[in-house]
Amino acid sequence: MAAPVTETRAKAADMKRRLRAIFIGSVGNLVEWYDFYAYAAFSLYFAKAFFPDGDEVVQQLNAALLFAAGFLVRPLGGWLFGHLADRHGRRNALTLSVVMMCFGSLVIAVTPTYASIGLAAPVVLGLARILQGLSLGGEYGTSATYLSEVADEKNRGFYSSFQYVTLIGGQLCAILVLLLLQKVFLSTDEIRAWGWRVPFAFGAVLAVVAALMRSNLHETDAFKTSRVTVKKSGSIRALLNYPRELMLVVGLTMGGTAAFYTYTTYMQKFLRLSVKLTDDQTTMVTAGSLVFAMVLQPVYGAISDRIGRKWLLIGFGVSGTLFTIPLLTTLQAVHDGFSAFLLIAAAWMIVSGYTAINAVVKAELFPTSVRATGVGVPYALTVSIFGGTAESIALWFKSIGHESWFYWYLTGCIAVSLLVYLTMRDTRTESAMDRHE
Template structure:
């Protein structure tokens, strides 16, 4: 594992060296050098990327902390001698949080379209911090009985409401603040910070596992620490979002329209169905290879908790670095080729990859296979936010992006872990691999017939620069 860590560290150093050295790859600087590109962005837009993205990072850190530490706190809320049964209960509550996402997508999308993107994003961070504090402070099942899992459900409902609103509003905000030539690059930072939130959760888990606490201590009380950290980080995110600029697209949206209403949204049925179709396979694959993968590596590949955490952390770090590169690529060749690449490779490669991963002989092989899967998924994750934002006009954009996306994620992404564990419990784990394949193929059909939103974007007439 030490060799694995050293290799990833050297790859990261090489990546940053290339990006920061102006003498390298100058002919294709706008693609290969995203960090140099950042230095040429106006102060207003750089502030928008940083402020919107950091708040997004804190939101997703809080959300993923639940999944990252479920292996440790599941026994505190659900008494059982079967670890898989405990994880099923914990995963069920994780899925319950997803059920609130459509409500969050509707509520915060409506607010963003009516009163502004900035106010809506600030409120979503506040709700997330309340959910994290509640989890951190809830006593165990032994102390208060059934009230413990009930409070856990309440906390996840608050967090689900928050995250359900966060995606659509932050995707809208970053897309509207971008120039037309670099919209893919800007919006890719939504998934950089989304992945970054998970990296923070895994990083804190590694620190607790390797440096600070014994495993028994993490099981007993140490799992509460990351939830407290998340609540404290929310204070920073609140400050940053309060000082963001509002987007020009929102300020100039037609006041005669019924902003953020379901009736107005229904005037765009094709765009709504497109969001559902292009999200279906991508969200299922993403949640499989990120939130569920740590448990898969422990329960199926039979790696240790420490090994699974380190593999997830290192692979996700590379995954995050890929997002701006894929986003810039979409600014050059369009969004549709990347989506088609994900759809084709995901349809053909999911079953072979997961089958090989389930029989991996050690941590190194598991890492390589997981990284291949994440490279494929990057064709979706890096640009899905901007593609959705480009489908809708300003007066309905946040709701149009957020609500159909949240519904699809609740049905497919939110239940991925639960369905995977259920198939495993029934002795047919491979059925889940085919389930993912079918979902990705369905999305591929949408990618084949949809137009490339880079060239048909409703944002083109709204952004300056």
């Protein structure tokens, strides 16, 4: 009789350990994404302080180019932190990445404006974004690997979906901080003058807390096993043994990342500059749609544990190819917040077929010894090309009077990824999670 009780207690303790690790890993992920996306949420207010020349669209385009600069270094961050995670542990890499994000946010919070130091202001802002980009480049691959490895096999899709719950949650927190400043604490003029610094200072403090929490995380069993049984080699050399998997990550990410950044970072500008909603309406619609997106992630993740990952990816690819142009065209024509919210919610029902499971799909492609690097490097490279540039491309098309061309561009990206989804294996049933070579 004692044996079953002992076994039950052991299972309960193991589940508690997994849930604690997932919670702490997810909280750190949320803080990192909050820090990174506070820039996007508040660029409507601080762009003029760093780029005083030109009209509002040009100022936002300049700010968006610096936002994209943070993405250009993400492949380097993916390699740097992926190498650290695969050689020295997931915990160490996760802790260091959030410390670097803290420093980047602090620099933005204290950087003088163009009026004070001239061209040095946007230069310092750009350097801070590069630090944040390096941090986030390492965060994605390492956190995707960590959450996938600590989850149990039957619920891996559900638990790993919390990476995007917290990723979207970080953006939502940035929007909520903006909403609080708008509605409770500061006037619009005060936010434009100095209030935009508040979220970056707040983010730096949160990052310190997240770093302390992560320093107490337990290491994954998969990494411990790999460290004992696998002979280490250079991370890039090891990755070259998996060329098909690397190309799969690029292909399955291309359309999903372009869509994700369209409905997150760019959507705030689209609602303000194209749909012509007020500042308050823009903030409320953006926040509401992000809450809806967060709710969808674990639902879709749980579905993938039952029917497989491939069908959800195909559903995103087909729906995104067919409905992106109609959705964005209709959205541009509406002029009330509720209609805009419904259309963006419909878009999220499509895009979540990618976002909820893309982390676990990539983790399931690679063996333990190269998993963090294999997930992080090709993903960061693809996001740099198609995700981080989405806002800049959309604003550029708008600036030359052809905004609808962006709708076709996004549709094309999703269609290319659809071809990959149709031909790849279902990683739920053909997973490399238990391979350690």
